[in-house]
Amino acid sequence: MPSFNFLLLVILGCGAVTLLTRVIPFIILKKINLPLGVVQFLSFVPIVIMATLWFEGLFIQHLGHLPTINWLNVAASVPTVISAVISKNLLVIVIVGMISLALLRVLLS
Amino acid sequence: MNSSLTAKTGMKDTIPTLAGYIGVGLAFGVVAKAAGLSVFVIILMSVVTYSGAAQFVIVSMLLAGSTFFAILTSVFLLSTRMFLMGMTVAPFLNQESMTRNIILGSLLTDETFALSMNKLNYTNRTLSFPWLNAANLLAYSTWIVASGFGGALGSLIPNPSQFGMDFAFLAMFIGLLYLQVAADRTISLTLQLIMILIVLGLVYVGLILIPSNLLLIIVTLIGCGMGVALKHAFF
Numbered sequence: 001m002p003s004f005n006f007l008l009l010v011i012l013g014c015g016a017v018t019l020l021t022r023v024i025p026f027i028i029l030k031k032i033n034l035p036l037g038v039v040q041f042l043s044f045v046p047i048v049i050m051a052t053l054w055f056e057g058l059f060i061q062h063l064g065h066l067p068t069i070n071w072l073n074v075a076a077s078v079p080t081v082i083s084a085v086i087s088k089n090l091l092v093i094v095i096v097g098m099i100s101l102a103l104l105r106v107l108l109s
Numbered sequence: 110m111n112s113s114l115t116a117k118t119g120m121k122d123t124i125p126t127l128a129g130y131i132g133v134g135l136a137f138g139v140v141a142k143a144a145g146l147s148v149f150v151i152i153l154m155s156v157v158t159y160s161g162a163a164q165f166v167i168v169s170m171l172l173a174g175s176t177f178f179a180i181l182t183s184v185f186l187l188s189t190r191m192f193l194m195g196m197t198v199a200p201f202l203n204q205e206s207m208t209r210n211i212i213l214g215s216l217l218t219d220e221t222f223a224l225s226m227n228k229l230n231y232t233n234r235t236l237s238f239p240w241l242n243a244a245n246l247l248a249y250s251t252w253i254v255a256s257g258f259g260g261a262l263g264s265l266i267p268n269p270s271q272f273g274m275d276f277a278f279l280a281m282f283i284g285l286l287y288l289q290v291a292a293d294r295t296i297s298l299t300l301q302l303i304m305i306l307i308v309l310g311l312v313y314v315g316l317i318l319i320p321s322n323l324l325l326i327i328v329t330l331i332g333c334g335m336g337v338a339l340k341h342a343f344f
Contacts (some may be wrong), residue, residue: 001146001171001172002171002174006177007146007150007171008153009177010167010171010177010180010181011150011153011154011157011158011167013177013180013181014157014158014160014167014180014181014184015158015159017181017184017185017188018158018159018160018163018184018188018191019215021185021188021189021191021192021195022188022191022195022215022216022217023195023211023214023215024192024195024214025192025194025195025196025199025214026195026199026202026210026211026213026214027207027210027211028196028199029195029196029199029200029203029210030199030203030207030210033200034200037337038196039200040337040340041333041334041336041337042193042196042197042333043197043295043296043336044296044304044332044333044337045193045194045196045329046197046222046223046226046289046293047286047289047290047296047301047304047305047308048304048308048328048329048332048333048336049193049194049219049222049223049325049329050223050226050282050285050289051286051304051305051308051309051312051332052308052311052312052324052325052328052332053219053278053279053325054279054282054283054286055309055313056312056316056324056325057279059312059313059316061316061321062316063316063317063318063320064317064318065317066317067313067316067317073276073279076273076276076279076280077279077283080279080280080283080284081283081287084283084284084287085287088288088291090110090125090126090281090284090285090288091125093125093280093281093283093284093287094125094126094128094129094277094281094284096280097273097276097277097279097280097281097283097284098128098272098273098274098277098280099273100273100276101273101276102272102273103273105273
């Protein structure tokens with residue numbers, strides 16, 4: 001592991017980067033209103049980002065080759081989706097998801 | 110979720126996400142400790158950098174002996190999505206002061222962003238400082254404590270994935286996606302379902318071509334662009 005000073009530099013530098021990318025939109029949008037076209041573009045951000053975060057977890061990347069399927073996460077997603085439809089309650093969904101994956105691990109080990 | 114936008118409701122609405130922060134935070138602490146970081150450095154990174162994905166990348170790049178600028182570039186690429194999320198959520202907080210906007214922006218995460226988008230469907234499309242600030246602070250403190258614990262206990266604690274905790278965030282995004290599709294009528298249901306299939310295709314192709322730190326932002330930009338085009342052409 002590098003020296004403490006290097007670690008400190010990395011942490012502070014990366015902290016500045018994550019802080020700026022988070023704060024700048026809030027500062028800009030406090031000053032100006034977005035044009036309608038941009039608003040419409042951004043209206044797709046929630047569904048696209050949430051779906052991407054889910055689907056990324058269903059595959060294992062092999063850059064330059066076809067991804068393989070993470071069957072464990074795919075299988076655990078099935079009861080999770082069903083619990084979403086039935087309960088419409090986020091806490092229930094998360095708990096069902098966690099139990100499903102833990103059970104699958106036990107069953108398959 | 111209901112229409113209340115108080116700090117107390119903010120905390121309550123955030124509870125389902127905490128298992129994810131605890132599981133991933135513990136895992137980060139354990140991994141970082143094993144990589145040779147002290148508990149102090151682990152906590153400092155969680156306090157200052159505060160980004161789950163970026164922190165894992167930083168530790169692996171430190172281990173690989175990467176340069177300062179290489180690490181910074183990776184973290185920047187990974188963080189560009191926060192720019193889009195901020196742009197999406199900030200218009201709903203326009204009525205709050207600049208200081209409050211900066212406070213909210215500085216602690217926004219994938220999870221509190223997704224929660225906010227869901228909350229909009231219950232509040233007649235409004236958000237408030239107390240609600241989002243409480244959600245952000247609860248997430249932030251949970252992340253710091255969990256990663257500190259992970260670092261302090263190291264290999265003494267059982268692997269969090271044994272309890273399915275690594276699936277908590279994935280389950281949460283599944284839940285938020287479902288609730289979003291079920292409740293959001295600003296985009297028609299058919300178009301939302303089409304978009305989910307398009308994203309699946311984009312992620313699959315993206316995994317072949319795009320390094321993981323760029324995948325989310327590129328898929329999001331292309332996906333949103335296709336969404337706008339489809340909406341204009343057919344909806």
